[in-house]
Amino acid sequence: MPPTPRPLRKLGFLTIGLFDETDPRRGHESTLEIIELGERLGFDSAWVRHRHLQYGISSPVAVLAAASQRTWRIELGTAVIPLGWENPLRLAEDLATVDLLSGGRLNPGVSVGPPMHFDQVKGALYPDTADAEDFGYGRVERLLGFVRGEPATDFRGVEGFETFSDRVQPHAPGLGRRLWYGGGSLRSARWAGEHGMNLLTSSVVKAEDPEGPYDFAEIQLAQIRAFRAAHPEGEAARVSQGLVVIPTDSASPEQRARYEEYAARRTPRTAEPQGPARMLFAPDLVGTSAEITERLHGHAAFREVDEVAFALPFTFAHEDYVQILTDMATKLGPALGWRPAA
Template identity: 70%
Template sequence: MPQPGEPLGKLGFLTIGTFSPDDPRPGHEYLLAEIELAEELGFDSVWLRHRHLQHGVSSPVTLLAAASQRTSRIEFGTAVTPLGWENPLRYAEDLSTLDVLSGGRMNPGLSVGPPGHFDEVKASLYPDTADAEDFTYTRVSRLLSLLRGEPASTFSGTQGIEVFSDHVQPHSPGLVDRVWYGAASDRSAIWAGEQGLNLLTSSVVRVGEDEEPDFAAIQSRTIRAYRGALADDRPGRVSQGLVVIPTDTATAEQKAKYTAYVEGRTPRTSSPQGPGRLLFARDILGTSEEVAEALYAHAAFREVSEVVFALPFGFEHEDYVQILTDMATRLGPALGWSRAA
C-alpha cells in the first residue's frame, strides 16, 4: 500500500503501438525501440494491448518475441488478450514458445467475452462454430490446464520417424503462475482470486445501477474483493494501469498536445458510459511531483505495489521517449521506486 515514503515495488508501462496502414513497419520498429529504451531506463515490465483490425499491435506475442531477442531483463505482458479471438491450444503454444525464447519473462494477461463487433467479424473468425463457441471463464480454464502441461491429446508416442507429445510443446514450467486476469468488476476479480490468478486493474471500472460513480473507491473495493477470494497459499499480485503523463522535460508544444488529449477524454470520466455502465479514470497529467501527489491521493493506488502506466494513444515516437524517460528518471523515484539492475 504505497504511502509517501513507502516505495513502489514495480514500474511498468502499457502501449497499443501505432502504425501507418500504408507503411506499417516504422511503427512496429519504433515500438521495439521503446521497449529497448525501457529496459535501459530500468523499467520492470512492458505490456501490449491487442488492437484487432485496427492500426495497433494485433499480435503482441509476435512483437514480444522480436523484443525478446533485443532485450535480456525486462518482463513482458499482455494487458489484455481477449481470449474470444484465440484458440486456447494454439495460444498456449505461442505463449510457451515466447516464454522459452525470453528466458521466462512472459506474463499473459487475459480477459473473456465475445470478440468486439462479433456479428461483423464472426463469419471470418468462426465461420462454422460461432454459435457454439464458449466465451466464458471456461476458455481461461482450458488455457490454464494446457499451460500446466495437462493432456491436449489422447495420443503420444512414435509414429514412423516422428515423436508426438500428449501436452503442449514446448512446455515452460512456471508460466502458468504468471498468468493475470483483467477485471473491471468485483465478480471478475473474485473469480480471478479463486483461480489463483494475478489481477490487472486498468483505467476502467463497472458501476452498479445504484452505485456512486467514484472510480477510486470502486477500484479499491474490487482489489480488496480479489484479495479476499485468494487462497491462503497464493500471494496474488495486483497491478494498477492508469493513464499517466509526466511533463517534466516536455516541450511547450508537447505539453499543449498532452493537455488537449486529456481534455478531450475528460467528459467520459464524470458518469458511467454505455449499457455496460463503464466509468473511465481521469488521465493524470503534470510534473512528476504533481502526478505522484495525485496517485498518493488515489484510494486504489494505495492498495497496490505495482503499476503498469498506460501510454496515451496516437502520439509520436519522440513523445513516448520523453514520457518513458520522465517516468523512469523522475516519476518513479518520486514514488520511491528503484530502477532494476
C-alpha cells in the first residue's frame, strides 16, 4: 500500500437516469440537466448506466449524443454497455459518431456476459441465433477492432455511384484509447490489461476465494494491480473507481435521514458474497466530506487510483442529486486533492 493516497486527478459521477413510466421525457431531461450541472461544477466526467426493459436509460449512446450538444468540456462515458445486447459493428458506428459530435469526449465502458434474464428475453433479442451467440471476450475484441480501424469487410471501392470503405465510418481517432472494460474479477482485470483497455471498477467485486476473509478493498486492490501488471502501460494504465458516495455537508436534516436509511437498507449485502456468482458489495459512504475523506484514505483500492466516478444512488430526487454533486465538487473533491476544471 502506498504511504499516502494518490492525489485525486479526475473526479466524475455516474447516474442511472431513472424516469417515471408515465413521463419518461422528464426523467431523461433531468439526466441531461445533471450532466450540464456537472460541467458547471468542474467535474471531469459524467457517466450513465445502461438498463434494458427497466425504467432507466436503455440507450446511453443516444442520451450522450444529446449531452454532447449541451456541454463543451466534460467527458461523457457509459458504465457500462452490456455487449450481450449489442451488435459490435453497429455499436462501433454509433460510438464513433457520438465521439466526433462531442469533439473527442466519449469514454465507452463495456462488459460481457449473457443478457440478464436471458431465457426470458432471448426470443425477442435473438429469436434465431440465441444458442449460437458468443457472449464472451470475443465480443469485446470485435468492438475493439472495429473502433480502432481494423477492416470490417474485404470490399472497398466504388460501385455505381456509391463509395464503400472497408472499415467503420466515421472513424474517430483516439476513441480506441478511451475504451473501458467494466470488470469485477481477476480474470477480467487481467484481460482488460492485456488488450490495452482502461479499467472501470465499481462497488461490486467477485469474491473468488471460497475461504475468505472478504475484504472488499483488498479484493479490488488485487484486481487493480493485476490489471496494471498485464497492461502495456503498467502503472500509468488508467483505472477509475466507482463507489457509492453521498456527502451530506449541505444536506437538510430530512435528506440526511433519507440517505442514511438508504445506505442502512443496503448494508447487509456487504457482509458476505451474494448469489452463485459470489458478488461482494462495498458499503455506501454517507457523511460529511471530512468523514468520507478519512474513510477513502483508509481504503486500500482508493489509494491506488487517481480517477473516480462516484455513483449516485438510484432512487433519489433531482434536488438530491444537485445537493450531492455540489458537495462533491465544492467540499469532497478538494479534500481529496482534486481541482475543478476551468
